[in-house]
Every structure is written in structure tokens, then in C-alpha cells.
Amino acid sequence: MSSSAKTNTKSCASSCHPSSGAASAGLNRATLDKVAQHPCYSPTAHHRYARMHLAVAPACNVQCHYCNRKFDCANESRPGVVSEVLSPNDAIRKAKAVAAAIPQLSVIGIAGPGDPLANPTRTFDTLEGLRSALPDVKLCVSTNGLALPASVDALVKLGVDHVTITMNAIDAHVSANIYDWFYFEGRRLQGRQGAQLLIDQQIEGLRKLVERGVLVKINSVLIPGINDAHLPEVSDAIRGMGAFLHNIMPLIARPEHGTFFGLNGQREPLPYELDQVRDLCGGSMPQMSHCQQCRADAVGMLGEDRSQEFNLEQLPPQSEPYHNTMQRRTRIQAALSTQGASEDEDACLVAVASESGEAIDQHFGHARRFHIYAVSSEGAVRVGERHVPLYCHGASECDESEQHNNLMTVLDLLSDVDAVFCARVGMAPWQQLEEAGIAPVVDHAWQPIRESLQSWWSQRATAISRSAIRRGVA
Structure with a gap:
């Protein structure tokens, strides 16, 4: 990283972001940044970044014919299967342990074993705890969507900007053949009405x-003879609604799994049938082809599952503050994002207050998250984010003690960056940033992020070079 204890980070702006599949088709830079470290949303990120599913949601509000939620099934790897259901507190403890052991971890999701939004208290307690305890990790939720509309505001407030919806049909006649029952607002529905x-x-x-502004991936289970001919219609419809990615998965229906389809002889699709449907749907929507149909407690890179290494009784005691873990993780993830260039001496980390993700357009005191960039002579690459407490609630609501505490927390979370870029910053935080060795920068307000960071870096490098020359002459 740079001199002293700051992180040394260099970019490779042209080569470090996904450039194929769903992550390239006419997307703006802010969207590319959102998916660059998400192994499920990027066709390249799954080779470098890991994910974790926290099994805190046992109940479900829909009974699918292909689902049987099982516990203590260490030898099965499919959705709905877990070895243990966690309390929110245990989930957060496990997440910290995994983040320390697997620095490539970039995303934590809640995907079951039931439906997260059918377990709102357990799910949102976990998400709130994660957001506070692991401020640098992306949060995801996967849901059947039945309780989704009422939950959108709460998800957005917690910074969940990736949601997966399992949508197997948009025609009730088709959908009625896939589900047994639906439970909604105290009513149990079946058939076409529920569908x-x-x-x-x-x-x-x-x-x-x-x-x-949330990126939505649609999962669809391919069920021969039921929705195989219908899925292109689904793909076309979700494109019109603004979905980001379509993930068509093969039905798993083996008798030993105990599902309705498995016990009643519903066959699984053949590989060529899956390829055909994906090809047909690919004309409408980018297709995800690297899905591993993960367990609801999966840990590690896609294609591997290290969940059995992190059962509760095996978790080590917390050996260091997460602050230290976070900074170490940032260094490693910066190296991944910049293909190793982050270790060059001329590189540094900076934080950017941006609501749009494209311009420096946010007041320091209004930021709930800072985008972390690696900057060097080769450009700027977004390497992560830090979610922070809101420093300013407005003059009429400000409590000086709370403001001070929140500011100290923000400074602590940004202690490894060299500069903070924002549209405006008040005098008090300006002074505190400088005292902490962090340069507040407002000269590029409302300007594009990368160009601004590169301009600042060039001026900074010139000043450092001239200073070194003067010292050498002296």
C-alpha cells in the first residue's frame, strides 16, 4: 500500500471487471461495480470470490413440489438442505469466523432453508446484525417473492442491493402444477388462485x-412437461420488468429426496434440454450458466462447500477485532480486483461518497456507505464498500453526542484510506479527517468518479515526487 500503514493499491481499470455474459451488455459502470465481486451475478467473479449462505429462515410460506427442507444432511448439496438452523446471533458469529478464514468472501446471503421473508424477524435481525458487524460485506436475499412487496423498503434501508426471486411461471395455469399450497396473510390458498x-x-x-436500484436475478426451475415451453415467455416478461439476470436451473427430483415430484416420477431435464431452453431464453435475458444450486448453508467458492468446517461447535473464539479482519480482507480483495497491482508502491486506497455510484455526488454527513477504490497510475478500480452509521440526520435532529460517536465510527471504518472524496464536508469532520491522516477532497464534487480519482492521484504523485527531489537536493 502507500507509505506508513495505509493500504497500497493500484488499479487496472480496463481488465479487472467482468467483460462477458450478463455483466457487459450495455450496463453502466455503477452496475458493473455492483456485480464485479458477486460470484452469482458475474460470470468471472465466481472464480475469485466466495459466498456464504446463513440458514436462519426455517419456515416457508409456499410448498413447492420440488422442495423438501431437510436438516443434518451433510451429504446432500441442493437448495433447502442445511446441517443446522442458526439463531441471528449465532449467524453473525459464524459470519465473522468465515470472513476471517476466507478473505475472498464478498457476499453473505440468506436463502433458507425456507423463505427468508416468511421469517421476517429472524431474517431482518440477522441482516441488521451483519450490516453493523461486517460493514464491508455485500448482503443478499433469495425469496419466492410472496412476501416481497412489503419487505422492499426494509431491504433497501439495510443496503441489500442484490435479490433473487424464484419465479417458475407467469401463467397461473402453469404455476398451479408446481406448487401445493400458498400461505398469505393468514389464509392458505391452493390451485390457480394461490398461483x-x-x-x-x-x-x-x-x-x-x-x-x-436493486439488482434482481430470477431463478427458474426447469421442469420437463410443465414449464419448459413456458420459460421463454418468463424470460421475455422479466426483461421488460428490469430484471438483471435469468438463472434457469435443472429440476432435482430423486425419490430419496422425498419431494412430491421425486416420489411421483417427475423426470429431471436432460443436459441438452437445459441447454436448449437457456438458448431460447438467452435471446431475451442474459443467462447464468455457472449456478451450482447451492445448499442453504453453503460456504466458499461456487462449486465447493466448506460449510462442514464452520459448524457452531467448531467455530474458533474471536481472536481479533473485526476492524483488523476487514482491513486485511480489503487488501486481499483489492489484489484480486486489480490482478495483483494493488501491492505496487504508488497505489493507495480512497473512499468515495456517492449515491449514484458514478459521480461524487454525496455530502460526507449523508453517506450511509462509502465506495472503496484502489487508485494508481493505471486508473481506479472499485474494490469494495464500507457501510457506516449516518453522521448527520439534519440540524433539527442532531444530537451532539450521537454525532460525535458516529463520526468516530466512520473514521475508524475508513482508517486505512488515504483520502475521502465527497460533494461537501463540514468543518468538524474535515478537521477530524485531517487529524486521522485522511485527506478530505471536495474539489471534484459532482464529477465522474474514476476521472476525478485519476486526476487527484496524478497531482498527488507529482507533489510527492517534487517533495522527494527537494529532500534529495537538500
């Missing part, structure tokens, strides 16, 4: 998420 309700809720939730 139509599910579809309506999924569509409403999808539209709300897209309006709020």
Missing part, C-alpha cells in the same frame, strides 16, 4: 426493487 397471487406478488416486488 396467481404468487405471480402478482413476485411481479410487484420485482418492479419495486428495480425502481429502488
Whole structure:
């Protein structure tokens, strides 16, 4: 990193972001940045970054014919299977241990073993705890969508900007053959009535998420003879609603799994059938082809599952503050994002307050997250983010003690960066930033992020070079 204890980081802006598949088709830079470290959303990130699923949601509000939620099934690797259901507190403890052991961990999701939004207290307690305890990790939720519309605001507030919806049909006649029952607002529904309700809720939730800037991946289970001919229609519809990615997965229906489909002889699709449907749908939506149909407690890179290494009784005692873990993780993830260039001496880390993700357009005191960039002579690469407490709630609501504590927390979370870029910053935080050895920069307010960072770096490098020359002459 740079001199002293700061992180040494160099970019490679042209080569470090996904450039194929779903992550390249006419997307803006802010969207590319969102998916660059997400192994499920990027066709290249899954080779470098790990994910973790926390099994805190045992109940479900929909009974799918292909699902049987099992516990203590260490030898099965499929959705709905876990070895242990966690309390929110245990989930956070496990997440810290995994983050310390697997620095490539970039995303933590809640995907079951039931539906996260059918377990709102357990799910949101976990998400809130994760957001506070692991401020640098992306949060994800996977849901059937039945309870999604009412949950969108809470998800967005917690900084969840990736949501997966399992949508197997947009026609109630088709959908009714995939589900047994639906439980909604105290009512148990079946057949086409319940299927139509599910579809309506999924569509409403999808539209709300897209309006709020959340990236939505649609999962669809390919079921021969039921929805195989219908999935191109699904793909076309979700494109119009603003979905980001379509993930068509093969049905798993083996008798030993105890599902309705498995016990009643519903066959699984053949590989060529899956390829054909993906090809047909690919004309409408980018297709995810690297999905591993992970367990609801999966840990590690896609294609591997290290969940059995992190059962509760095996978790080590917390040996260091997460602050130290976070900074070490940032260095490693910066190296991954910049193909190793982050270790060069002329590189540094900076934080950017940006609401849009494209311009420096946010006041320091209004930022709930800072984008972390690696900057060097080769450019700027976004290497992560830090979620922070809101420093300023507005003059009428400010409590001086709370403001001070929040500012100290923000400074602590940004202690490894060399500069903070924002549209504006007040005098008090300006002074505190300088005292902490962090340069506040407002000269590039409302300007594009990367160009601004490169301009600042060039001026900084010139000043450092001249200073070194003067010292040498002296």
C-alpha cells in the first residue's frame, strides 16, 4: 500500500471487471461495480470470490413440489438442505469466523432453508446484525417473492442491493402444477388462485426493487412437461420488468429426496434440454450458466462447500477485532480486483461518497456507505464498500453526542484510506479527517468518479515526487 500503514493499491481499470455474459451488455459502470465481486451475478467473479449462505429462515410460506427442507444432511448439496438452523446471533458469529478464514468472501446471503421473508424477524435481525458487524460485506436475499412487496423498503434501508426471486411461471395455469399450497396473510390458498397471487406478488416486488436500484436475478426451475415451453415467455416478461439476470436451473427430483415430484416420477431435464431452453431464453435475458444450486448453508467458492468446517461447535473464539479482519480482507480483495497491482508502491486506497455510484455526488454527513477504490497510475478500480452509521440526520435532529460517536465510527471504518472524496464536508469532520491522516477532497464534487480519482492521484504523485527531489537536493 502507500507509505506508513495505509493500504497500497493500484488499479487496472480496463481488465479487472467482468467483460462477458450478463455483466457487459450495455450496463453502466455503477452496475458493473455492483456485480464485479458477486460470484452469482458475474460470470468471472465466481472464480475469485466466495459466498456464504446463513440458514436462519426455517419456515416457508409456499410448498413447492420440488422442495423438501431437510436438516443434518451433510451429504446432500441442493437448495433447502442445511446441517443446522442458526439463531441471528449465532449467524453473525459464524459470519465473522468465515470472513476471517476466507478473505475472498464478498457476499453473505440468506436463502433458507425456507423463505427468508416468511421469517421476517429472524431474517431482518440477522441482516441488521451483519450490516453493523461486517460493514464491508455485500448482503443478499433469495425469496419466492410472496412476501416481497412489503419487505422492499426494509431491504433497501439495510443496503441489500442484490435479490433473487424464484419465479417458475407467469401463467397461473402453469404455476398451479408446481406448487401445493400458498400461505398469505393468514389464509392458505391452493390451485390457480394461490398461483396467481404468487405471480402478482413476485411481479410487484420485482418492479419495486428495480425502481429502488436493486439488482434482481430470477431463478427458474426447469421442469420437463410443465414449464419448459413456458420459460421463454418468463424470460421475455422479466426483461421488460428490469430484471438483471435469468438463472434457469435443472429440476432435482430423486425419490430419496422425498419431494412430491421425486416420489411421483417427475423426470429431471436432460443436459441438452437445459441447454436448449437457456438458448431460447438467452435471446431475451442474459443467462447464468455457472449456478451450482447451492445448499442453504453453503460456504466458499461456487462449486465447493466448506460449510462442514464452520459448524457452531467448531467455530474458533474471536481472536481479533473485526476492524483488523476487514482491513486485511480489503487488501486481499483489492489484489484480486486489480490482478495483483494493488501491492505496487504508488497505489493507495480512497473512499468515495456517492449515491449514484458514478459521480461524487454525496455530502460526507449523508453517506450511509462509502465506495472503496484502489487508485494508481493505471486508473481506479472499485474494490469494495464500507457501510457506516449516518453522521448527520439534519440540524433539527442532531444530537451532539450521537454525532460525535458516529463520526468516530466512520473514521475508524475508513482508517486505512488515504483520502475521502465527497460533494461537501463540514468543518468538524474535515478537521477530524485531517487529524486521522485522511485527506478530505471536495474539489471534484459532482464529477465522474474514476476521472476525478485519476486526476487527484496524478497531482498527488507529482507533489510527492517534487517533495522527494527537494529532500534529495537538500
